[in-house]
Amino acid sequence: MENTFMIKTIGVLTSGGDAPGMNAAVRAVVRAALKKGMTVYGVKRGYCGLLEDDIEPMDEMSVAGIISRGGTMLYTARSAEFRTEQGVLKAKATCEKYGLEGLVVIGGDGSFRGAADLSAHGILCVGLPGTIDNDIACTDYTIGYDTAMNTAMELMDKLSDTSQSHYRCSVVEVMGRGAGYIALNTGVASGALEIITKEKPYDLDKIAKKMMEFKARGKQNFIIVVAENIGHSEEICKLIQEKTGIESRATILGHVQRGGSPTVRDRVAATEMGYYAVELLEQGIGNRVVGMQGGKIVDFDIQEALSMEKPYDGKLHQIAEDIAF
Ligand code: ATP
Numbered sequence: 001m002e003n004t005f006m007i008k009t010i011g012v013l014t015s016g017g018d019a020p021g022m023n024a025a026v027r028a029v030v031r032a033a034l035k036k037g038m039t040v041y042g043v044k045r046g047y048c049g050l051l052e053d054d055i056e057p058m059d060e061m062s063v064a065g066i067i068s069r070g071g072t073m074l075y076t077a078r079s080a081e082f083r084t085e086q087g088v089l090k091a092k093a094t095c096e097k098y099g100l101e102g103l104v105v106i107g108g109d110g111s112f113r114g115a116a117d118l119s120a121h122g123i124l125c126v127g128l129p130g131t132i133d134n135d136i137a138c139t140d141y142t143i144g145y146d147t148a149m150n151t152a153m154e155l156m157d158k159l160s161d162t163s164q165s166h167y168r169c170s171v172v173e174v175m176g177r178g179a180g181y182i183a184l185n186t187g188v189a190s191g192a193l194e195i196i197t198k199e200k201p202y203d204l205d206k207i208a209k210k211m212m213e214f215k216a217r218g219k220q221n222f223i224i225v226v227a228e229n230i231g232h233s234e235e236i237c238k239l240i241q242e243k244t245g246i247e248s249r250a251t252i253l254g255h256v257q258r259g260g261s262p263t264v265r266d267r268v269a270a271t272e273m274g275y276y277a278v279e280l281l282e283q284g285i286g287n288r289v290v291g292m293q294g295g296k297i298v299d300f301d302i303q304e305a306l307s308m309e310k311p312y313d314g315k316l317h318q319i320a321e322d323i324a325f
Pocket of ligand 1: 017018046047077082110
């Protein structure tokens, strides 16, 4: 039977910071493409794989057993060379060598800028939001966010146990280079006294006063969550201790938040988005970013997606402040 698909060969890559659920997305892309009669290649280490010809054919077995694994089986990287015109032309030449007409790019904003450049050179690219920070405006949800938040929350629960036993204050820095969403949600979920994010002004004197008041009323331990992009959680911790006299310890959770087996939510979102990306390419549609809005899968022009702004949930932050003790 004649193959009526507009696109016959596609590639898939993961780029920027790794995120749990990227593997589930790769798996969905590969299996969906094969199911639709396409040939599919895995590009290693993000755009570096296109520049260094590090590409391999994928079949059903290539992605077997990866849905439960964190990280990315395709590896990921950041490439300075790809940001140059010469780099994009080299990447395009590699795509042509393998007959790649379409490419699924799983990553963050930077990776989507690269995908837009490659789309402008005739390679149809579809971006999937893969970043733990949930800082991509066109989507309510990014692949990896739920797993990272659950990891951070579990670690905070453990810190809470020890700070409770010692009548301490724990200042915990969580990830979020571009936004304070992880801090906000894990702060709420772990019952933090205070959540410090870039999106909402904070006042250490007021926080210290609140801690003293609550201490006088019997509270013995405190959690203060700080978003990574605030940048000086050790200093904040020192000042809190100086202002309150309450023994305080800073903990930077760091990269541990990026690892681990993805949650149900991340695996399902990655699978739905991966499948959708292939459906777009199948129709010859590129230069799009796939997202999720109100529980539905949607897609946007890459430039439009990059120009959007994501609202901060000020109401949730207010609730956290109102019920904190
Ligand atoms: P994360 O949110 O995890 O940092 P990201 O995709 O935003 O993910 P970046 O390092 O910003 O991570 O981008 C990944 C890669 O995408 C870069 O190494 C580069 O090759 C490419 N890239 C980034 N910005 C651009 C740009 N403005 N133009 C073209 N390519 C870009």
